[in-house]
Amino acid sequence: DRDPTELLADAIEDAKNVTLGFTFLTPDQVAGLGADVDDDLQKVSFFQIDPVHVIENGRLVPVEPAPQLPQHWAGVVRPLDVLLSVASSGGYFTSSTDDDGVIRKYVTVGAVGASNFASLGIATLARTLGPEGQVARVTPIAKVRGSRFLQAVRLGDVTVDVDDAGFAYLNYYGQYRDFPTWSATDLLHRRIPADQMRGKVAVVGTTAVATWDQRVTPFDAFAPGVITHATFMENVLRGELLVRTQTVVVAEVVVLILTAFALALLFSRVSSLLSAPALVVAAGVTAGTGVVALQRWNLLLAVALPIMQQFAIFLAATSYRFFNEERERRKARETFSRFLAPAIVEQVLEREGSLKLGGEKRELTVKFTVD
Numbered sequence: 081d082r083d084p085t086e087l088l089a090d091a092i093e094d095a096k097n098v099t100l101g102f103t104f105l106t107p108d109q110v111a112g113l114g115a116d117v118d119d120d121l122q123k124v125s126f127f128q129i130d131p132v133h134v135i136e137n138g139r140l141v142p143v144e145p146a147p148q149l150p151q152h153w154a155g156v157v158r159p160l161d162v163l164l165s166v167a168s169s170g171g172y173f174t175s176s177t178d179d180d181g182v183i184r185k186y187v188t189v190g191a192v193g194a195s196n197f198a199s200l201g202i203a204t205l206a207r208t209l210g211p212e213g214q215v216a217r218v219t220p221i222a223k224v225r226g227s228r229f230l231q232a233v234r235l236g237d238v239t240v241d242v243d244d245a246g247f248a249y250l251n252y253y254g255q256y257r258d259f260p261t262w263s264a265t266d267l268l269h270r271r272i273p274a275d276q277m278r279g280k281v282a283v284v285g286t287t288a289v290a291t292w293d294q295r296v297t298p299f300d301a302f303a304p305g306v307i308t309h310a311t312f313m314e315n316v317l318r319g320e321l322l323v324r325t326q327t328v329v330v331a332e333v334v335v336l337i338l339t340a341f342a343l344a345l346l347f348s349r350v351s352s353l354l355s356a357p358a359l360v361v362a363a364g365v366t367a368g369t370g371v372v373a374l375q376r377w378n379l380l381l382a383v384a385l386p387i388m389q390q391f392a393i394f395l396a397a398t399s400y401r402f403f404n405e406e407r408e409r410r411k412a413r414e415t416f417s418r419f420l421a422p423a424i425v426e427q428v429l430e431r432e433g434s435l436k437l438g439g440e441k442r443e444l445t446v447k448f449t450v451d
Contacts (some may be wrong), residue, residue, distance in 0.1 A: 085162055094265070096213065099204040100163060100170040104192060105154035117155045121195055124418060127170040129189065129196050129218035132410045133234075140234070147228040149220060150245040151190040152174075156197075169215050171203025173293065175308060176247070178428075182296045185247035186312040188233045188240060189220045196220065201312040202233060202240070208253075208281055208313075209236050218222050220246070231326075240316055241325060249322035249380055251315050255299045256307040283310045324380040332382055343390060347397030351436040359394045363387045365416075 092098045111118060131146035153174070158164065176187050188202050198206065198218045210216040216236030221427060223231045229244040242248050253259075265271050285306035286293050293305040300307075315321040343362065347355045370383035416424075 085160060089162045089166050090436045092163065096168070097207060098167065098169070099160045099200065099207050101173045101200045102170060103157045104172050104174040104190060105155035105157060107154040110155040113155075115155045115157075117192070118157045120158045121192060123161070123164055124156060124170060124197075125195065126168075127197055127261060129198050130220065131196060132220045132230075134222050136225075140219060140221070143222060143225055143226075146194070147192075147222065147226070149189055149191040149196055150228060150230065151187055153190060153192050156192050156433045165442055169203055169207045171198045171200035173200040173309065175303065175305070177296070182298060184250060184298065184310050185243075186250050186308060187249055188242055188246050189218070189230075198233075201309045201316075202235065203311055204283075204309070205238070205316055206235050207236055208317075211236070217313040235316075235436070238316065240321070242321065243324065248312065248315075249324050250308065250311050250376055251320050251322045252298055252311055255312070257312055258295070259307065281310075281313055283313075294414045312389070320378055322374070322378050322380040328379065328381070332386075336386060339386065340389060340393060344397065347394060348401075350400065352398055355394060355398065359390060362390050366390070 087414050092100075105113070105115060109115075130142070132143045132149065133140040134143055135141075140193050150389055152193075156172070159167070159170070172190060174187070174190070175183055177183050178185070186199070186201060190197055190199065203215075204219060206216040206218050209438060216238075217234070219234040220230055221232040221239075223229050223244075230246045231244050233240045233242055260276075262277075262439065273322055283306040285304055287304045289302065294302045295305050297303050297307065307332070312321075339362070352360070366386045367383055370381045373379035373381050420447060
């Protein structure tokens with residue numbers, strides 16, 4: 081007959097290995113809910129992580145004054161007080177999607193005001209990787225002193241590479257059902273063998289559509305929100321996060337520039353019949369390189385942009401060649417029509433490359449007949 085929330089609090093206190101989740105609010109949501117931001121922040125203050133650091137002389141050095149993290153919100157929806165009173169670890173599960181609504185990146189750290197927090201996946205890993213049951217220290221690392229752009233997040237002895245905004249690129253393993261899952265009913269009735277969960281990181285969440293915790297992934301139109309956290313933690317533990325560092329981006333820009341010059345030179349020197357196969361080969365090599373890099377080295381390369389660039393160069397070169405040659409043919413037709421019969425002019429024009437300034441010299445035999 082006890083309150084289920086109190087039972088949950090007792091279980092969390094007994095287990096001593098639970099990371100609670102909470103969510104962040106936008107300014108409009110704070111105004112709509114009338115949230116007390118200062119009070120909510122105070123109650124989750126022990127979940128805070130380090131301020132932004134930089135690496136100098138092989139050491140982590142805090143940045144003063146501490147810059148605000150790129151991902152920041154206006155407020156927080158904290159867990160219930162009875163749960164907070166027994167929790168020692170927590171992280172936010174507010175997600176971020178691409179423009180098409182698909183979650184391909186995982187946010188690692190964020191801030192409300194001057195307080196920095198870890199995401200649920202980072203906070204859970206910090207507990208998992210911490211020494212002797214302790215929570216590992218979480219430190220955002222900036223690129224250079226005075227910059228708010230990040231390059232990594234340190235979890236004890238583990239470093240997670242992130243982009244400027246603090247996102248890690250998820251390496252999905254397939255549909256969410258590919259992960260081992262257990263029903264809450266089976267768990268509560270102790271129908272799951274202990275060895276199936278021993279040594280595992282379990283993410284607890286809902287799967288019903290009506291709970292509004294559905295997400296879109298590259299493999300699923302409707303997937304439980306827990307799949308993004310599970311995928312991120314599995315990626316980190318296996319070292320399989322997708323790699324897209326600043327070095328990769330710079331290399332892509334250099335390749336784009338070199339490819340543009342090479343294709344422009346090629347398309348300007350060969351006919352359209354040869355340009356089309358060259359375009360297909362270039363696009364195939366680009367796509368193939370992207371697939372191989374992803375499968376073998378978890379390297380995330382831009383594929384669509386280079387292929388679009390190659391098509392654009394092909395269209396530009398082909399259009400220029402067509403209009404330029406048409407203009408030259410029209411000019412030649414007007415010039416030779418003054419001296420030659422129309423049929424002879426068309427015959428000359430059909431012979432591609434036969435027209436050139438100054439004419440051409442040939443050794444000829446001319447026969448004359450006189451009546």
